[in-house]
Every structure is written in structure tokens, then in C-alpha cells.
């Protein structure tokens with residue numbers, strides 16, 4: 001594997017992730033320390049912490065993965081010249097390039113001028129108490145206005161985050177050049193604005209506070225690391241040259257060496273070199289494979305260390321999945337890529353996931369479990385497994401029903417298992 005980078009920003013994680021409730025931020029060393037402490041406790045068999053049982057898995061926090069050598073998603077890059085862009089992959093991987101472009105991941109950041117949601121919703125508004133919020137889009141730009149009836153503040157939106165599949169949040173700058181996050185976000189289920197998740201303020205102290213939350217340099221780096229490609233080079237956030245959206249090199253690392261190697265093999269008519277000189281997550285073990293997606297979707301440890309409990313943690317699929325009985329000690333039949341092709345949009349037909357469940361569960365009530373099929377049969381149904389065992393849970397701050405990746409028997413009225 002490629003190890004181009006010796007000076008990464010290591011604390012790209014994320015107890016301060018905007019989607020989680022605000023809590024005391026952990027530094028990298030605290031994360032690592034806490035993790036080792038927990039591991040130590042469980043390894044010593046003291047069981048002081050009742051949630052220790054799943055801890056023996058090899059999964060790590062994202063900070064710990066980033067501290068290891070080699071490529072990992074969200075990592076800071078060494079040089080812009082190592083990146084070639086998705087267009088350079090197209091001559092040889094045309095089908096992957098075409099399908100990936102249409103995924104929400106690829107479209108998850110836009111310059112506000114290009115945001116379809118803003119243009120198709122040219123007048124959005126929200127009011128709470130004496131505060132009125134507006135986002136008005138005319139031909140060229142979107143203007144965000146907040147008033148308390150006496151004072152009015154306005155700003156031109158700069159970046160739109162999120163495709164709008166669930167929601168879309170907005171960043172803008174002021175004359176000081178600093179970034180601000182709008183206090184309101186567009187939600188698909190509302191087709192309008194409401195408080196940005198975890199940023200609700202019903203009695204702000206002034207119009208400024210009602211309007212925005214300042215986003216410091218370190219946090220801006222983290223937002224773009226998860227929502228765009230090659231956004232920070234050599235510890236510097238590079239707003240001008242980043243590629244919006246999660247594209248090939250966000251998951252495969254810089255591609256220049258691979259392209260050069262493959263082009264020269266093609267030109268000389270020789271077989272591709274044994275070392276493809278690019279990162280391929282297919283080679284990871286099951287726990288690392290899930291942690292790989294967890295670099296952005298939050299790993300089991302990222303959630304544990306951030307302390308987020310309740311339905312909000314349904315937004316971390318790795319955490320929920322690895323808390324399922326099905327996960328056991330980790331199994332390639334239950335990684336994220338066992339159910340999702342990262343180059344394609346998510347499948348919405350529940351029957352398309354049956355194959356995955358039935359790779360472990362015996363299909364008929366009459367059949368017995370085997371070493372190969374360690375899962376019991378369902379006494380209720382033989383198809384559409386996910387429709388009952390991966391229930392949708394409503395997450396109030398996102399106004400959205402997320403799919404609970406903690407596979408389980410979900411009986412009506414049961415409390416949400418943390």
C-alpha cells in the first residue's frame with residue numbers, strides 16, 4: 001500500500017461531529033487513552049463496565065486508524081499532485097465512474113449557487129418566537145436573512161452540505177473570512193427550514209446568535225474531510241482546489257501512481273503490475289472494512305467515546321450493525337459492502353437484502369443450523385427480512401426515519417436498545 005503521508009492531521013474525529021449532541025470534545029490522545037483503558041478493563045475480565053462484551057472486537061476509533069500508517073478516508077493529503085480526479089479513472093473504469101457520480105455521496109457538497117434544492121425552493125422560511133428566518137434564492141445567489149423584528153442580518157450562502165435526501169445545511173462567511181453555519185437547515189420531509197440538527201436555540205441572546213454558529217478552522221477541516229475529496233493538503237484546508245463530494249480518491253486514496261502504472265502497462269501491452277498502487281478496501285478484514293465506512297459514518301468506538309445514546313445513534317450504521325447479535329466476532333457476510341455497493345445508490349427494495357440474511361440464516365423452519373449457516377430460521381417469514389428486522393426509527397432532530405442497522409426482533413412498544 002501507498003504511504004505518501006507523514007504529516008497528517010490526526011484528530012479528524014469527532015466527538016465534536018455536528019450530527020451528535022455537543023459534548024466535551026476528546027483530543028486524539030484522550031480517545032486513544034480511553035479506548036485502551038476500556039480494552040484493558042475488558043481484557044482483564046473485570047467487567048466493570050456492563051457494555052464491555054462487544055468491546056473485544058478488533059474495531060477501532062477513527063482517530064486510531066488515522067494514526068496508523070497508510071491511507072484511511074478523511075486523512076489529510078501530502079500533495080495535490082498525487083490527485084488526478086474521477087475523470088482520470090473514466091477511460092478504464094467507465095461503468096463505476098458513471099454510477100458513482102449519481103450517488104448521494106458524490107453529490108453531498110455543492111457550492112450554494114449550484115444547489116438544486118435552493119433553486120427549486122426559492123423561498124424558504126421558519127419562525128420561532130420573535131425570530132424569523134428566510135432563505136431566498138434568485139438567479140445568481142441565495143440570501144439568508146434573520147430578523148427579530150427590530151434588527152435584521154443577512155448573508156449570502158456559500159456552501160450547501162447534504163444532498164437533501166435527508167436534509168441540507170448551509171455555510172457562509174463574513175468579512176473576517178471565518179465560516180459560519182446557518183442555524184436553520186432544509187429538511188426533505190418538511191420541504192422547508194427548521195433548526196439545524198443539535199443546534200436548536202429557542203431563546204438566543206441576540207440576532208447574531210439566532211442566525212449562526214461560528215465554525216472554527218479545525219472543525220471546517222473535519223466537515224469537508226467527510227463531505228468532499230482532497231480538501232486538506234499538508235495540514236492546510238484548501239477551499240479553492242478541493243473536489244466537492246465523496247469521489248473515487250476519498251475512498252481509494254490519491255490515484256496518480258495507479259493511473260501512471262496502469263497507463264504504461266496498457267501502452268506497453270503488458271499485464272497490469274502486481275501492486276496496483278492504490279488502496280482497495282476489499283482487502284480489509286470485516287472489522288476494518290466496517291471501520292472504513294465508519295471513518296465518515298462513525299465507528300463503534302467513535303460512538304462509544306462520544307457517549308451518544310438514544311435514537312440519535314441510529315445515524316451511525318457501523319455502531320448499530322456491530323451491536324447486533326448477527327455480527328458475532330465479525331463476518332464478511334455482514335460488512336457494509338455485503339449489502340451496499342459503494343459505487344451505487346442504496347437499494348430500496350427490501351427483498352434485495354434477503355440474500356445477505358440467508359447467507360447465514362437457514363431458510364426453512366425445518367432445517368437445522370450448520371457451521372456454515374449459524375443463524376436460526378425465522379418462524380414468521382421467508383422474505384423481506386429487513387422490513388421487520390431492520391426497523392425505521394424516527395430521529396427528531398433530522399425529521400427523518402433512519403434504518404436501524406441493529407438487526408433484531410423489534411416488538412411494538414419495546415424501548416430503543418442503545
Ligand code: HEC
Pocket residue numbers: 084085086088089090091092093248249252254255256258259262263266272273274276278279280
Ligand atoms: C489506464 C487504465 C486505468 C486507469 C486510468 C485507472 N485504472 Fe484502476 N485499474 C486498472 C486495471 C487494469 C486494474 C486491475 C489491476 C489488477 O488487477 O492488478 C485496476 C484496478 C483498480 C482497483 C483495484 C486495485 C486492487 O488492488 O485490487 C482500484 C481500487 C482502482 N483500479 C481504482 C482506480 C481509480 C480510483 C482510478 C482513477 C483515479 C483508476 N483506477 C484509474 C486500470 C486503470
Ligand code: HEC
Pocket residue numbers: 073074103104105107108161162163164165166225226227228246250251292293294295296297336337340341342344345346
Ligand atoms: C469520505 C466520507 C465517507 C466515506 C468513507 C463513506 N461515506 Fe457513505 N456517506 C457519506 C456522506 C457525507 C453521506 C451523505 C450523503 C447525502 O448528503 O445524502 C453518505 C451517505 C451514504 C449512504 C446513503 C445514501 C445512498 O442512498 O447511497 C450510503 C448507503 C452510504 N453512505 C454507504 C457507505 C458505505 C457502504 C461506505 C463504505 C464502503 C461509505 N458510505 C463510506 C460519506 C462517506
Ligand code: HEC
Pocket residue numbers: 014017018019161162163164166167168169170181185215219222223224226227295296297298315398
Ligand atoms: C465524521 C464525518 C462527518 C463530519 C465531520 C461531518 N459530516 Fe455531515 N454527514 C456525514 C455522513 C456520513 C452523513 C450521512 C448520514 C446519514 O444520512 O446516514 C452526513 C450527513 C450530513 C447532512 C445531511 C443530513 C443527514 O443526516 O443525512 C448534512 C446537512 C451534513 N452532514 C452537514 C455537515 C456539516 C455542516 C458539517 C460540519 C459542521 C458536517 N456535516 C460534518 C459525515 C460527516
Ligand code: HEC
Pocket residue numbers: 086089093096097098100101105246247248249250251252280281282283337342343
Ligand atoms: C464510498 C467509498 C468509495 C468510493 C467513493 C469509491 N469506491 Fe471504489 N471501492 C470501494 C470499496 C469499499 C471497494 C471494495 C468493494 C468490495 O469489497 O466489494 C471498492 C472497489 C473498487 C474497485 C475494485 C473492483 C471492484 O469493483 O471490486 C474499483 C476498480 C473501484 N472501486 C473504482 C472506483 C472508482 C473509479 C471510483 C470513483 C468513480 C470509486 N471506486 C469510488 C469504495 C469506494
Ligand code: HEC
Pocket residue numbers: 290293294297317318319321334335336337338339340346347348349350353356357386390401402403404405
Ligand atoms: C444486512 C444488510 C445491510 C448491511 C450489512 C448494511 N446496511 Fe445500510 N441499509 C440497509 C437497508 C435495508 C437500508 C434501507 C434501504 C431503504 O429502505 O432505502 C440501508 C440504508 C442505509 C443508509 C441510508 C440511510 C438510512 O438510514 O436509511 C446508509 C447511510 C447506510 N445504509 C449505510 C450503511 C453502512 C455504513 C453500513 C456498514 C456499517 C451498512 N449500511 C450496512 C441494509 C444494510
Ligand code: HEC
Pocket residue numbers: 325326327328331333334353356357358359360361374375376385386389390407408409
Ligand atoms: C454473518 C452471519 C449473519 C448474517 C449475515 C445475518 N445474521 Fe442474523 N444472526 C446471526 C447469528 C449467528 C445470530 C444468533 C444466533 C441465532 O440466530 O441462532 C443471529 C441472530 C438474528 C436474530 C435474532 C436476534 C435476537 O435478538 O434474538 C434475528 C432476528 C436475525 N439474526 C435476523 C437477521 C436478518 C434479518 C439478517 C439480514 C438483514 C441477518 N440476520 C443477517 C448471523 C447472521
Ligand code: HEC
Pocket residue numbers: 354357358361375376377378379380381382383384385386387388389409
Ligand atoms: C413480517 C415480519 C417478519 C419478516 C418479514 C421476517 N421476520 Fe424474522 N421474525 C419476526 C418475528 C415477529 C420474530 C419473533 C418470533 C417469535 O419470537 O415468536 C422473528 C424471529 C426471527 C428470528 C429469531 C428466531 C429464533 O429462533 O430465535 C430470526 C433469526 C429471524 N426472524 C430471521 C429472519 C430472516 C432471515 C428473515 C427473512 C428471510 C425474516 N426473519 C423475515 C418477523 C419477521
